[in-house]
Each structure stands twice: as structure tokens, then as C-alpha cells.
Amino acid sequence: MRLKLEKRPEPSTLMLFVTPVASVLLTMFIGMVVFDLLGINGFRAVIDIFLTPLLASYKWQDVAVKAAPLIIIALGLSVGNRAQVWNIGAEGQYIIGALCAAGVGIAAGTAGGPLVVLVMIVAGIIGGMAWAWIPAVLRTRYDVNEILTSLMLVYVAFQVLAYLVGGPWKDPNGRNFPATAPLQPSQELPILFPGSTVHLGVLIALILPFVFWLLMSRSVFGFQIRVVGSAPQAARYGGFDTKRTIILALLISGAMAGLAGALEFTGALGTINLGFPSNYGFTAIIVSFLGRLNPIGCLIAGIVLAVTYVGGQVAQTTVHIPNATAGIFQAMMLFFILASDILVRYRVRLVGSASSAQGVKA
């Protein structure tokens, strides 16, 4: 008896839904075992990381605020991933987006109001797009792998941030800490529920998945993205420009990351310091795959990952494990989802003794 992988005639819809859920459950289980072996209460850690943020209502707003950037970035990345364009540098586009928004805010001086906030956000979108445009051009014109260039540009973006907040944009009243001056209230994003931290960005993160769903599943543009990703030769045959599609896919993912950066700055943090980059751009890659590159899936997966962010902080205080633990759980989830992907196209079958009797005369 042995296990055999057999190609399915058609991809399994059931597995498409089952594998992400199974990946989350497996992550919880393996995490529990590993922590127990390390002498930490694994059960408690898993409960705190995955369930406490959902069960305690006062944690919901934290989850919502953390989920918003994850969802928005993941939506853009999913478009690229569908076209087989791998933008690993959303973190950099996110940083540049936030910086562009901050730049507009600083330039506006004391002026505020909806128009200024709108311009700040548009500047963020354009900044993210510009940052993604570099790997797009390198890829389409010189065949340079966008995985490497987009990733390297993250570090460039971080250096730009460090330079700006430590130099020209440093808050004069900030006791020499490298950070921008706190945003004045008139330049802040509106808060949806008074007294909470839930800002307008959360609403945008709830609406965008449906816009992207319409775009990807109903529009010619979505069709184009899917054909280019699935069969580039067929795309050319069907009259689609592959290079332009690749550029567009990267620009959209850059725009979304830039948008998320601008919203995070204007809605949640109000200042940019060296701690501003919080790996949302990388975590969104996990969200994108856990959500099966589907916009609605990204919405759900974004919430799941936000839960682990918030839960990581909870576990820090309850079982005294470092905040980085959440990162381990997130990484495990990505591994499981990528590994279980094979079950969508293949089925596992037990093969009997017929073929194991090799060389034996019948």
C-alpha cells in the first residue's frame, strides 16, 4: 500500500474552501504541540492568539483597524498573483504611500478638511503606484524578476522613511525623536463610531472587496488578468497585451498598498516614525493566498490574520511569549495553505498491491 497523487479532471471546489480552513486549524494544532514541547501552555497560547480577540468585544475595534490595511493590500496583491506577477514589495509601497500622504499634509500646513484629506489619500495611492512602477518597467522592458526588485525596494523605502523622519520632516517639538509631528485633527480621517478607533479606512476595506469582486469576475479587465496568468499565449491570441497587463497588475497592487499606507497614517497612527512599517505588506501576502486570491476570501482572511496580530499582543501578557510568536503562526499558515494547494488539483489515493508486486511473475 502506498499513497498516490492523482490529477483531478477538474479542480475541486470543495477543496478550494476546505483547505484554507484546514490550514488555520492545522496551524492552531501544530502551534499548540510546539509550545507545549517548549514548556509553555500551548492550549492557552492558541486560545489567546486565535479566539480571545474574537470573544472579547473590546478587542473588536483593534481587529477591525488591523484588518483594514491587510485586506486592502491583499486585494491588490491578489490581482497581481492572478496574473502570475509576484509583488513581494507591498511593504515598501505601503511606506511610500504613507510618506506621500504625510508630504501633502505637511505642505498643506494648517489647512485641513475633507479636500485636503482626499488629496493626501490620492497622493498615497500615486506614491504606491510609482514605487510599484519601477519593478513593472524593469520586468517588462528588461526581463528583471519582479520578486527581487520589489523586495529590494522595500529596504530602499525604509531608508527614505528613516531619512525623512530623522531629517527634513522631524517634529521640532519631538524631543529629537525621529518622527513626524502628530497630524492635526483637521487632516485626520473621520472616525466612524465616536469614542472608538474605527476610522473611515475600515469602511473602505469593507467595500473594496466587493468592487474588486465585480472587477475580477465580471469585467473584461479581470478576464484579461486571469487569462494572462493562466495562459499567456492564449492571452496574446485572444488579443490582450501581456506586457501591459503585467504593468497594470503591478500598478494596481502598488496603488492598494499606497492607499493602505495613507489610510493607516491619516486614520490610525497620525504620525510616522521608525516603527511605522509593521509588516502589513508582507502579512498581506499570506492574506492573499489564504483568501484564495478571491476578493471576498481576502476580506475573511484579512480578519483572521488581524486576529493573530491582536491575539499575539494578548498572549504576550497572558502566557508571556514574545510578540514575534504571532509571526510564527502567520508563517505556518502560509506554509500549510501553499502545501495543501495541491489537493485542489490532485486527489490522494491509496494504491493497492497490484503495482507494488514489481518484477514478480504473475
Place this chain on the structure above:
Amino acid sequence: MSSSVPRLALTGITKRFPGVLANDQVSFSVGPGEIHALLGENGAGKSTLVKMIYGIMQPDAGTIRWNGEPVTIANPKAARKLGIGMVFQHFSLFEAMTVLENIALGMDATIPQRELEAKIREVMQHYGLKLEPRRIVSTLSVGERQRIEIVRALLLNPNLLIMDEPTSVLTPQEVDQLFVVLRKLAAEGCSILYISHKLHEIKALCENATILRGGKLVDTCDPRVETSRSMAEKMIGGNLKDIQRQPGAEFGKPRLEVSGLSVATTDHFGTSLKDISLTVRAGEIFGIAGVAGNGQNELLLALSGEVPTDSADAVRVDGVKVGRMAARDRRGSGLATVPEERNGHAAVPDFTLSDNAVLTARDRLGMVKGGLIDARAARTYAGEVIASFAVKATGPGAFAGSLSGGNLQKFIMGREILQKPTVLVVSQPTWGVDAGAAAAIHQALVDLAASGSAIVVISQDLDELLALCDTLAVINGGHLSPPMKVAEANIEDIGLLMGGIHGQTTAAEVAAAEGHIHAPQA
């Protein structure tokens, strides 16, 4: 003829795949020195059966006897050890390596190179196979490449040689040369299992035929006393339809005009198109014959607009200069194309048929409104194609990749034909398609031409072109020969054109190549 003990005997061989019974209780035998044909439509189970004989797959039930002994053939190496050789339809050769290196790589035992070369020369001399062991594979014609595979198999002194569709890529002259070799092998006692769908070749070569349909053995016959038609009808299990066409139809105005089309290939092993000119008129079916890799793919891409040309004048559709237009605009001008490769080029395997209809029909049939795809219109059109071309599929929602090759080809052809293009260019329209489906596709092409469209058929199947086309030209090394009327064409001449004997330079190249060959001709 088969003596007392057959060399290979199969009894009750059954092989099941998920959802399909590929072979159902198949039994037949091949005697020593017998040339045995295995006939059947695509999907009849020929390949599966042969793969089990060569040890690539294992039967679920049944017995294989080799010289009377029951055997289990665990893998191809075990098959070769028994004395079973196989020449596949698709060659596995490294283009950048020499013939000798390629053969050495495929050997189970390590033999010193000099010894191997001597052996290769001996085999080639014995069977009259012309091949220079030190030449780089990329410089060889398809026929020569096949000879490498044959030599590779013969080096093992096989007692049974399996040939899978060996002539589909050869010129008529090369086919004749191949048959000389096969007959000589058989005369020396080697059995040959010959898989083909070219019935006149089977008539000329084989003394016994086993016919499979739907995985079952349906008939055995002696091809020498059958007609091609009777065998074809046994294969499809019904009556074969002839192409119905109106006699003496007049051609109308020129619809596709190609003049001085030259395209440099970007592919290292591709062929550049050199000054191609042709005119196809309304109602005309123009055939382009040639051995694979002589510029057919490049020509199709240049006509479809996937590779636009430098000069707008080079391609005209109904007088409109489309040379610089991209694929989408050319479609708009009425030019539709069907490339040779179905999966990943003409269709997206992991898309539904409905989405595959959107791929090429969206503009012409108004499936797009305000940037959004009208899914209902796409489904309706896909359903229409499925119904009018008798595509076997669960419906417009079926994935293209789940269809058999022949059914997907019918869908693709139907998708283009029902858009009523003014010019249709198709490459290998019936490649790997069964006889019934091929007849349906041929009839649809004839009907489209009769309705006033101009059609170009690029095919390696000369029989298909002769049966279908009004006019014929041969492509070789990126050059297109002057057109000839099919009614007046001579197969010998076409064969020579396919082999490249048409100009001073090419003839000189051929002569130079011959000079390298030391082995005397048989």
C-alpha cells in the same frame, strides 16, 4: 506469419482511470516477424495499451505473455531488457547535443563512445538509415530526428518494435524510406506494432490489424484485403461521411492578400518567414503543406497578429491593410485564426467553455457592455457551439481542460466558424482528432468557404489537404512555394518541395549535408 508461439500475447487486459475504462478486456497477439497495426480513434485506448506493453503503466487485470511466458513489465527498462523497443510520436532529444550524445544518454548500459559510434554506424549501414552521428540535433530535419529514435531502439536488438504514429511528421519520400527499414526488420524476425490513423499506410505495410473503439477490441482484420473506408468505418463504428461540396464553384474577390511577408523569428530554434506571398479568394480553401518546423507556427502568428509585421501592406483583409494591427483589431476586420496548440494557446484549459468563448468572440458578438462581460451571452454562445458541433461536454460550464482533444478542437473550430469570419486561418485543424470529428470539421470548413469566406489550412497531413483544398502551396525553411491547383498537383512534386528541393541554395545545402555522410546508401 504467427507461428506456434506468438511473440507477444495479451489476454483480458483491463485498465481503468478515474471515470474512464481505458482498456476493457483486450486480447490480441503478435507473431514473430509480423507487422501488426493497432487502429482506433483518439481516446480508443491505443496509447494506454501500448504504454502497458512498454511498462510505463501496469494493467489492472489481464496477462501479458512474452514468447509464451507470462510476464510483468515493471518499467520501460524491464521492457527493453525483454527486447521491446518503442519509438514515440514526440521525440525526447536535446537540440543542442549531437546525435551520438543523445543516443548515449538514452542507453541503459554505459558503452565507450567510440564503441557506440561504431555500433551506430553498423546499425545504420545495415538498415540503410542515413544519419551523421556527430551532427547537432537542432540542424536535423524531423525525419532525421526520428531516425535517431529508431537507431536508439535498434541498438538494443529488439524483438518487438512499437511505433506510435511514426509518419505524421514525415514527407511521402521519408515514409517510403521508413517502410523499407520496417519491412527489413520484420523479415529478420522482429515483430512490429504499428500505431497510425493513416489507413492507406496500414494497407501498404501491415498484415494484421487490431481495431479498438472505446477501450474495447471491436474487430481484427487483414488490412491488405480491406479498403481504407471499410477500416475507417470499423474504427468509428458507423458510416463515414464524405465531404459534401458543390462542384465547379467559382471563386469571388480576393479576401486575404499576403505580399512580401517577412518575419524574423525570436526563437533560437524557430524559422524566419521569408518573403511570403499568397492570395485567397472568397470561397477558396488554400492549403499550406510542409514538414513541421518549417515556419508554419511563425506564419500563423504573423497572420493572427500575435506577432505584428513591420509593414501594414504585408497582410490585407478585404483590401484593408492589417499588417501592423494587433490580434484584437485583426479579428475586428474579419480575420479569425486557430493555432495548432489547443491547450494554452487556442484555449485556456482551466477556464470554462463559456470563458473560452469570451476569449475570441467577445468583441465580434457583443459580449461586452460597458467593460463588463455579459456572462449570459457568453454561455448562450458556448451552448450554441456545443450544440452545432456536437461537442461532448457537460455544458458551457465545463472546463476546457476536461474535454478530450478532439472535442476541444471541435469547440475551438466551432467558436471561430460560428463567428462567420471573412477569412479563417487554421493550423492542424484535425491534429489528434478522430475520424468522425475530423469529417465534421472538414465539412464545416467547406460550408464556411461556400458561404463566401476565404480559408487557409496549414497542415502536415497531406491527405487532409488534398481532400479539402482547392489550391495548395508548400512551406519549407520559411519560403512558400508558388501555389498549385490541387486537381493538377502531383504528390511526388509536393513531396520534393516538402523536402526542400526547390532552389539553388537549398539544393546545395542538401548536397553538402550528403557529403558528410559516410555510410553508403542501402
